[in-house]
Amino acid sequence: MTPAGWRAVEALEAGDLVSCCRERPVRVVSVTRRMVAKLGAKVVCVTGEARGWGRQAAPLLLPPDQMIVVAGDRLAAYFGVEEALAPLGALVNGADLRLIDAPPADMWFEIGVETACALVIEGLQVAVGDAARESRPALSESEARLLSLAA
Numbered sequence: 001m002t003p004a005g006w007r008a009v010e011a012l013e014a015g016d017l018v019s020c021c022r023e024r025p026v027r028v029v030s031v032t033r034r035m036v037a038k039l040g041a042k043v044v045c046v047t048g049e050a051r052g053w054g055r056q057a058a059p060l061l062l063p064p065d066q067m068i069v070v071a072g073d074r075l076a077a078y079f080g081v082e083e084a085l086a087p088l089g090a091l092v093n094g095a096d097l098r099l100i101d102a103p104p105a106d107m108w109f110e111i112g113v114e115t116a117c118a119l120v121i122e123g124l125q126v127a128v129g130d131a132a133r134e135s136r137p138a139l140s141e142s143e144a145r146l147l148s149l150a151a
Contacts, residue, residue, distance in 0.1 A: 001120040009109045009121070020117035021069065021125050030112035041102040044088045050096035051123035060122045061106070064089025064099065067138065069118050069125035074150050084137045085118075085127050090144035 001019040017025040044064050048057030067085040092099045116129030
């Protein structure tokens, strides 16, 4: 999401502005394109349904260690906070969040921003930079797994 509306990640360039979830827009300092060529690499497949009830969208592929924003009653009950960051791979449930083999020769985009924040990428709040230190606590992998199991 940018202040002017949605843009494809591959169209972003250094100097562009992107919208952060709770802060003012931040400037992109780099967009790194790299090919995933490692055999056996795993990614998390996030279905459209995981990004919003009834959302019919193509799956989003992210690395398991990607931090995302989580919220809800269970988070408040277990950890006493309204929002936190959690490693996506620890939330895998086999349904709308699945660990899969990375597609061969897939192009990945890494966005560098001047200030750490959470960006909305295809309906999912994704941490960019060291966003945990900036505005939200970060759950460990075991804490995030507990949260995902506490349904």
